[in-house]
Amino acid sequence: MNAAVLSLVLFTFLVGMAGLLVLLWSITRNRVTWQKTGATVIFDAGEIGTVEEPAGSASDVAALAESAHGRTASDGDRSADDILARREADRSSRTPALAFLGSAIVWLVIGSLYGVVSSLKMTFPDWLTGSAPLTFGRVRPIHLNAVIYGFASMGGIAVALWLMPRLVRTPLRGGRFAIAGVVVWNIGMVAGLLALAFGWTDGVEWLEFPWQIDALFVIGGALAGVPLLLTLRAKKVAHLYVSAWYLGAAFCWFPILFFVANFPGVHFGVEHATINWWYAHNVLGLWLTPMGLAIAYYFIPKVLGRPIYSYGLSLIGFWSLALFYSQVGAHHLIGGPVPTWLIGVSIVHSVMMAIPVLAVAINHHVTMRGRFGTLKHSPTLRFVVVGALMYTATSFEGCLESIRALNRITHFTHFTVGHAHMGLYGFVSMELFGAVYFMLPRLVDREWPYPKLIRAHFWLALGGLIVYVGALSIGGILQGLALLDKARPFLDSVHVTVPYLHARSVGGVLMTLGHFVFAYHAWAMTTGRGPVRTFAGRTPTLAKEVAS
Amino acid sequence: MNRLSVLIFGSVGVLLVTAMILVVMPYVQFMVVEPEEGLAPYTVEQARGRDVYVSLGCVYCHTQQPTDRVFAPDSERGWGRPSTPGDYVYDYPHQLGTMRTGPDLFNIGARQPSAGWHYAHLYNPRAVVPGSLMPAFPFLFEVKRELGPDDVKVDLPPEFAPKEGVVVAKPDAVALIAYLVGLDHTYPSQYLKYTSEQANLNNGAAQ
Ligand code: HEM
Ligand code: HEM
Numbered sequence: 239m240n241a242a243v244l245s246l247v248l249f250t251f252l253v254g255m256a257g258l259l260v261l262l263w264s265i266t267r268n269r270v271t272w273q274k275t276g277a278t279v280i281f282d283a284g285e286i287g288t289v290e291e292p293a294g295s296a297s298d299v300a301a302l303a304e305s306a307h308g309r310t311a312s313d314g315d316r317s318a319d320d321i322l323a324r325r326e327a328d329r330s331s332r333t334p335a336l337a338f339l340g341s342a343i344v345w346l347v348i349g350s351l352y353g354v355v356s357s358l359k360m361t362f363p364d365w366l367t368g369s370a371p372l373t374f375g376r377v378r379p380i381h382l383n384a385v386i387y388g389f390a391s392m393g394g395i396a397v398a399l400w401l402m403p404r405l406v407r408t409p410l411r412g413g414r415f416a417i418a419g420v421v422v423w424n425i426g427m428v429a430g431l432l433a434l435a436f437g438w439t440d441g442v443e444w445l446e447f448p449w450q451i452d453a454l455f456v457i458g459g460a461l462a463g464v465p466l467l468l469t470l471r472a473k474k475v476a477h478l479y480v481s482a483w484y485l486g487a488a489f490c491w492f493p494i495l496f497f498v499a500n501f502p503g504v505h506f507g508v509e510h511a512t513i514n515w516w517y518a519h520n521v522l523g524l525w526l527t528p529m530g531l532a533i534a535y536y537f538i539p540k541v542l543g544r545p546i547y548s549y550g551l552s553l554i555g556f557w558s559l560a561l562f563y564s565q566v567g568a569h570h571l572i573g574g575p576v577p578t579w580l581i582g583v584s585i586v587h588s589v590m591m592a593i594p595v596l597a598v599a600i601n602h603h604v605t606m607r608g609r610f611g612t613l614k615h616s617p618t619l620r621f622v623v624v625g626a627l628m629y630t631a632t633s634f635e636g637c638l639e640s641i642r643a644l645n646r647i648t649h650f651t652h653f654t655v656g657h658a659h660m661g662l663y664g665f666v667s668m669e670l671f672g673a674v675y676f677m678l679p680r681l682v683d684r685e686w687p688y689p690k691l692i693r694a695h696f697w698l699a700l701g702g703l704i705v706y707v708g709a710l711s712i713g714g715i716l717q718g719l720a721l722l723d724k725a726r727p728f729l730d731s732v733h734v735t736v737p738y739l740h741a742r743s744v745g746g747v748l749m750t751l752g753h754f755v756f757a758y759h760a761w762a763m764t765t766g767r768g769p770v771r772t773f774a775g776r777t778p779t780l781a782k783e784v785a786s
Numbered sequence: 787m788n789r790l791s792v793l794i795f796g797s798v799g800v801l802l803v804t805a806m807i808l809v810v811m812p813y814v815q816f817m818v819v820e821p822e823e824g825l826a827p828y829t830v831e832q833a834r835g836r837d838v839y840v841s842l843g844c845v846y847c848h849t850q851q852p853t854d855r856v857f858a859p860d861s862e863r864g865w866g867r868p869s870t871p872g873d874y875v876y877d878y879p880h881q882l883g884t885m886r887t888g889p890d891l892f893n894i895g896a897r898q899p900s901a902g903w904h905y906a907h908l909y910n911p912r913a914v915v916p917g918s919l920m921p922a923f924p925f926l927f928e929v930k931r932e933l934g935p936d937d938v939k940v941d942l943p944p945e946f947a948p949k950e951g952v953v954v955a956k957p958d959a960v961a962l963i964a965y966l967v968g969l970d971h972t973y974p975s976q977y978l979k980y981t982s983e984q985a986n987l988n989n990g991a992a993q
Contacts, residue, residue, distance in 0.1 A: 247807055250803060250804070250807060359921060360887070360919065361919070363911070363912075363918070363919050363920060363921045363922060364910075364912075364921075367921055367922045367923065367924055367925070368924065368925060369925050370842070370925055373842060373843070373921060373923065373925075374843065374846065374847070374921050375842045375843020375844055375847075375921075376842070376843055378843060378846050379843060379846070437841035437842070438841070439840065439841055439843075440879060441840035441841070441845070441881070442879045442880065443846075443884070470790055471790065473790075478790070478793065483793055483797075486790075486793050486794070486797075487794075487797035490794055490797050490798050491797060491798070491801055494798070494801060498805070498809065505878070506816070506875070506877075507816065507819070507871060507874035507875050507876075507877050507878070507880060508819075508871040508874045508880065509812060509816040509817075510877075510878060510879060510880040511880045511882045512808070512809075512812045512816075513809065514880065516805075516808045516809055520801075524801070557796075557800075560796075560797055560800040560801070561804070564800060564801050564804040564805070564808070565804045565807060565808055567808050568808065570884060571882070572857075573851075573853040573854065573857035573858065574851045574869075574882060575851060575868070575869045575870050575871050575873070575874070575882075576812070576871075577812070577815060580808070580811075580812055583808070584808075642857075646857055646858060649884070650849060650858075650884065650885060650886035651885075651886070652887075654884065654885075721858065721886060722858060722859065723859075724859035724862040724863060728889050729915075729917055729918070731886075732887070732888075732917075732918075732919050733917065733919075
């Protein structure tokens, strides 16, 4: 059995590698044409060299243009048709995008509060023990499901609905499906979280929602996917930009994963565990990561007015991500009762993940090279670029963490939780925040009322995250070393973490405060509160509109 | 890349091919796994207790997968021999876990067979393990003035006992403890090679 299995695994691996080599070869051959059209497709004619930053104040935008290109902001030489088409695309998704976004922010606030409560409960075991819905084992999954399926997924869908029309230069089609989708999805969230609070659970990490309720997410997700597909089909561009592949593929992958992993009655024993972690890592790698990368790939070049460094690299990055990320699931079961070959496959592919990560890192960071000063002037870039850096950092940490010798130390500890938040908060959430700061002004056609609040949100989020991840990374390693030392009693491994768990609570409170600031600001913005200023980043008004 | 079909079929295709390796092949391999000979199916009470374990989320702090000595000193800690797929055939949903905020529980019944200890520990872990950081589960118990005929009384050190009345386990707690006390996989495994060594590995667990 094992020889056959191994040769099959080897065979698919080689096929995958061969595919990548062919891709590499064709890219080098077609370098010139692909490079040019691919990376510039997000710009209108005459737009390259022009910054776009709707989240910045008038002085921000001027300073941004100065530091990005050494010249003043201008609308370049875009044609009236292009300007109108972009504006129409931007506004076409208004209702569904706002609905998904508003829900995402509500779930973020709820989820963060549950996160803080879970964190405090780990150090104060006699706090709030009076009833089952408040026990740690229920508060924690409510936290995870609220932030993953409520905040990150709904936020990602909101961005996808808004970005896709922009990427393919045509208004959103079938937005009404997405509005139905948001309703169904939210019903699923409320039902699912209530079920967890009252002890009705499927009992598997990342898949806790009862499968009867999961059906709502399948329907809601499909409804949200329809407009994306219709819009993609109506595309008015010769090339699909990288971000469109990531978004499109994510919407193909997620339903498959969700359906297979939640299907009742087919999984059993250890097989259930392998499915569990195949799903969990694919939700990260093939659903949330593509969304984060789509955002980074769009907003970094768009805000700067500068095409990404290499379109060919982004192709390699995309296909190798698909190939490698989909096989890393079993690295969550290292040391467990699963066949060695399966763990081996996952470790190998975890290390191979260095390829797509490098491709993405080069693309993002080289595009920024020499222009990091622009972060001072662009709220969007501040979040998006920090997020992109965190992606690189988390992923390299992940590559190391999956190697057996290091996994022994970190596997069962809080280190994993630190890594999880560096990825999901530092990378995915930061990308989402950045995208929201860019798209909301376009959706409601006004400038953010309180620039100071954006700054406060950024520093609370980043400061909190650094405390959170720093504390758990150190505490987790100490815990792991204590666990590996058989001479030390088990309780040592518990007590050594306590100061770090307190620090994590502090970091978490900072992040949560940031979320309140963010939620208030977004609410003030959409309901028209606060001072109205010049809106330097507004879509240019056309001469003929001024005349009429 | 400019074709929508390349994107859709390509991305779905890659996922399906890789799922052959990560989903289908393990499925086939696990399907033929026989239960270990020493493994008994859960009793009705234990199965109910397992549901309580699942619904209270014990898995977020406890693993149920003692690992090999090469990976971690689980057997030296008395957590038992490495587990095998044959140990889990009656387990659904699986509760392998990935966090060891608390100890591995796969052989807790062998290591701590006293139901009385478990009741006190569940009511308030600090009553029996000073310095424990495991949450208390008082809502699984009730305080009664007098013991009824079928009531399970919980013995507590005086400083943890209520001033008046006796602490009695609710049915959920009774079932949960039946499950915990029954968690014993220290029998020899047909899948692990050296039976004598297995016995050594189990030593701590069954002391
Ligand atoms: C090359 C990239 C990456 C590799 C190889 C990798 C590897 C790993 C490994 C080995 C674990 C620990 C499993 C364990 O010991 O229990 C882990 C956990 C985790 N990773 Fe990554 N990681 C990568 C990137 C990311 C990214 C980008 C994110 C966020 C989007 C992320 C999110 C997580 C989460 C949430 C967990 C915790 C899962 C859980 O236990 O519930 N990882 N990763
Ligand atoms: C706002 C502040 C936050 C706090 C205080 C917080 C706190 C926590 C705590 C205490 C846990 C349980 C860890 C354990 O079981 O040992 C946890 C787990 C988790 N949280 Fe958060 N969290 C926050 C924000 C977020 C956000 C925004 C996301 C995702 C977008 C997120 C994703 C997760 C995930 C995936 C896990 C499971 C990690 C694992 O199993 O390794 N958290 N969080």
